[in-house]
Amino acid sequence: MFSKLFKIATIAVVVAGVAATPVPVPVNQDLAVRGVSFNNYGGFSSLSGFDNFYGSDNFVGHFSSETVVKHESEVVCHSESVEIIQQRLLVLQEMAKRIITEQICQVETQTIVFEQFHASLGSFSDDLRRTSGHSVGFDTGIASHFSSIISRSGSLSTNSFGFSGSDLGKQYIVPSGSNWNPSTSPASVGAAYSAAQAAISSS
Numbered sequence: 618m619f620s621k622l623f624k625i626a627t628i629a630v631v632v633a634g635v636a637a638t639p640v641p642v643p644v645n646q647d648l649a650v651r652g653v654s655f656n657n658y659g660g661f662s663s664l665s666g667f668d669n670f671y672g673s674d675n676f677v678g679h680f681s682s683e684t685v686v687k688h689e690s691e692v693v694c695h696s697e698s699v700e701i702i703q704q705r706l707l708v709l710q711e712m713a714k715r716i717i718t719e720q721i722c723q724v725e726t727q728t729i730v731f732e733q734f735h736a737s738l739g740s741f742s743d744d745l746r747r748t749s750g751h752s753v754g755f756d757t758g759i760a761s762h763f764s765s766i767i768s769r770s771g772s773l774s775t776n777s778f779g780f781s782g783s784d785l786g787k788q789y790i791v792p793s794g795s796n797w798n799p800s801t802s803p804a805s806v807g808a809a810y811s812a813a814q815a816a817i818s819s820s
Contacts, residue, residue: 655729669781
């Protein structure tokens with residue numbers, strides 16, 4: 618089952634990455650400059666170079682611009698059973714936990730890295746509600762490395778993929794076909810968001 622999920626995700630990424638032509642799209646977004654450095658935080662060597670990925674002024678990993686790529690074959694969303702989606706997202710969740718617990722031994726570093734990951738992923742909520750200024754999509758260049766996370770032996774890979782956080786947004790895919798309506802969706806999506814937040818609070 619696990620290998621099948623990886624194959625499905627890999628095929629989707631490969632299809633999305635064919636014949637891409639970059640088209641720059643400016644995004645208006647003010648980045649909060651915090652100036653907090655986590656390089657060698659607490660004297661932990663495992664945090665050496667932490668700021669090099671996103672920068673000390675960009676802990677959450679915001680990107681201020683995106684380059685949308687066009688394809689000969691348009692990437693169109695297609696609805697699957699919500700349970701199928703939940704299964705795949707749970708796989709990603711557990712893989713993130715595996716990476717953090719297997720490849721980081723210092724619990725302080727585990728905490729900082731997870732909080733960065735959690736906050737960065739959480740910002741996608743603003744994209745979905747069309748409040749961030751970003752298009753709703755994903756970086757196909759970075760997503761294409763998904764199949765390389767696991768080595769042939771089944772262990773986690775340790776080689777560099779050759780990119781940094783500053784590359785996020787440079788090969789952006791925006792799937793078409795959603796039911797977003799600028800007249801009615803802000804209210805309906807806002808209501809859906811509030812309902813989900815209420816469910817989180819009551820859990």
